[in-house]
Amino acid sequence: MSRIKDAGLSKEGKEELEWARENMPMLALIAESFEKEKPFKGLSIGVCLHLEKKTGILLETLMKGGARVAAASCNPLTTDDRVAAALAGKGVDVYAWAGENEKEYYENINRVLDHEPQLLIDDGCDQIFTVHTKRKELIGRIRGACEETTTGVNRLRAMEKEGKLKLPVIAVNDAYSKFLFDNRFGTAQSTVEAIMRATNKLIAGKTVVVVGFGSCGRGISERMRGLGANVTVVEVLGRLTSESGPAGQHKALEALYSGFRVMSMEEAAREGDIFITSTGNINVIAKKHFEKMKSGAILANAGHFNNEIDTNGLEQLSKRREKVKENVERFTLRDGRKLYLLSEGRLVNLARPSGQGHPIEIMDGSFAIQALSLEFISRSGKLPNKVIPVPREIDDKIAELALAVKGIKLSNPTKEQQNYARSWEEGT
Ligand SMILES: NC(=O)c1ccc[n+]([C@@H]2O[C@H](COP(=O)([O-])OP(=O)(O)OC[C@H]3O[C@@H](n4cnc5c(N)ncnc54)[C@H](O)[C@@H]3O)[C@@H](O)[C@H]2O)c1
Numbered sequence: 001m002s003r004i005k006d007a008g009l010s011k012e013g014k015e016e017l018e019w020a021r022e023n024m025p026m027l028a029l030i031a032e033s034f035e036k037e038k039p040f041k042g043l044s045i046g047v048c049l050h051l052e053k054k055t056g057i058l059l060e061t062l063m064k065g066g067a068r069v070a071a072a073s074c075n076p077l078t079t080d081d082r083v084a085a086a087l088a089g090k091g092v093d094v095y096a097w098a099g100e101n102e103k104e105y106y107e108n109i110n111r112v113l114d115h116e117p118q119l120l121i122d123d124g125c126d127q128i129f130t131v132h133t134k135r136k137e138l139i140g141r142i143r144g145a146c147e148e149t150t151t152g153v154n155r156l157r158a159m160e161k162e163g164k165l166k167l168p169v170i171a172v173n174d175a176y177s178k179f180l181f182d183n184r185f186g187t188a189q190s191t192v193e194a195i196m197r198a199t200n201k202l203i204a205g206k207t208v209v210v211v212g213f214g215s216c217g218r219g220i221s222e223r224m225r226g227l228g229a230n231v232t233v234v235e236v237l238g239r240l241t242s243e244s245g246p247a248g249q250h251k252a253l254e255a256l257y258s259g260f261r262v263m264s265m266e267e268a269a270r271e272g273d274i275f276i277t278s279t280g281n282i283n284v285i286a287k288k289h290f291e292k293m294k295s296g297a298i299l300a301n302a303g304h305f306n307n308e309i310d311t312n313g314l315e316q317l318s319k320r321r322e323k324v325k326e327n328v329e330r331f332t333l334r335d336g337r338k339l340y341l342l343s344e345g346r347l348v349n350l351a352r353p354s355g356q357g358h359p360i361e362i363m364d365g366s367f368a369i370q371a372l373s374l375e376f377i378s379r380s381g382k383l384p385n386k387v388i389p390v391p392r393e394i395d396d397k398i399a400e401l402a403l404a405v406k407g408i409k410l411s412n413p414t415k416e417q418q419n420y421a422r423s424w425e426e427g428t
Pocket residue numbers: 149150151152179182183186187211212213214215216217234235236238240247248251278279280281284302303304305347348349350
């Protein structure tokens with residue numbers, strides 16, 4: 001029995017789903033093959049994702065593959081209540097509404113887990129974390145999980161390192177066909193769009209400070225520049241979450257050579273008109289930074305959790321915190337300056353109503369990886385209790401399919417070229 005805001009919103013939700021379905025050709029192809037082969041026959045899938053229209057099409061696709069699906073949201077603000085109502089009417093067990101408090105949020109995840117799923121999809125790792133801490137009795141029956149985002153994969157790697165990970169989990173986020181496009185282009189467009197919808201302010205001529213120049217920050221910086229903003233990038237020294245890959249100083253140089261100004265948060269705090277965090281890290285904008293900011297500055301977060309901007313610290317510096325309008329709060333500091341926080345510091349691009357999430361075509365690709373990775377788990381024997389990369393065939397196939405549905409067909413390299421590329425002989 002679903003728990004949603006209002007079943008009466010179902011008609012609007014169906015319209016939203018129809019529009020998403022029309023624009024998700026990759027999932028349509030996968031649904032066709034799932035319908036024939038039923039890879040999830042008899043299996044129950046526990047889902048913890050932003051519950052909006054694109055997610056709805058993923059859930060339909062999994063059901064066509066024979067799955068029973070129970071779903072909660074991975075964020076208290078991001079459920080589209082219309083879509084939740086439509087999905088509940090289509091046989092998904094939905095436990096989600098926009099504006100859940102923290103207690104309700106975890107109660108809803110637990111309600112999903114009450115269905116005793118064999119497969120999980122998570123975005124941010126809260127469902128998998130709940131299984132490992134509060135619902136350990138389920139561990140033996142769960143065959144595997146897929147994780148959607150950078151922060152979730154970072155948490156899983158930390159669990160694995162400490163020997164605490166008791167499930168195989170596919171790091172969907174780390175597939176090339178996910179983070180190169182979803183994190184970069186999807187987050188960029190939807191973040192810019194959400195800030196404009198929440199504030200209706202001009203971007204051109206503003207100084208936009210982007211904190212974190214990873215896949216998300218790079219995309220946001222590029223799009224903001226495209227709209228005429230002067231973009232400043234903030235990075236930090238070192239590798240925070242992995243021993244390989246570029247360090248913060250490499251990312252800072254990449255930003256500099258891409259034509260952005262680069263500096264520390266201490267310096268950037270004085271300059272920004274709009275601040276956007278996308279680091280996956282905690283308190284990257286803190287009290288000492290608010291103290292230096294111009295009156296009127298806007299603060300938004302595009303990272304997974306609402307702890308990138310120190311909202312408590314901001315409240316402590318303020319004599320008043322008040323809602324100005326949907327998605328916008330005003331903090332009046334003791335010295336009279338005003339700072340504006342969007343969407344309570346939660347994922348600005350997904351927090352409703354100004355956040356609509358990534359563009360549909362982007363999620364068609366990301367959720368195609370989810371669907372095929374979950375199929376891979378369902379068809380595999382026992383996988384190791386590790387963070388597992390998306391099989392390369394799936395990653396390559398998704399990118400090829402994404403081109404094919406746009407009518408782009410690449411040719412294969414010739415035999416000669418293949419041999420040449422792999423040989424060590426001189427090229428003259
Ligand atoms: N909004 C969305 O729709 C969306 C989409 C994908 C990912 N995400 C989330 O966005 C966050 C970033 O993801 P990503 O894939 O870009 O990660 P990433 O690891 O590629 O990049 C993060 C960058 O932040 C930098 N950083 C860390 N701490 C910092 C600090 N204190 N100051 C300045 N820079 C700092 C790191 O050096 C790194 O370069 C994660 O939480 C991820 O889960 C959000």
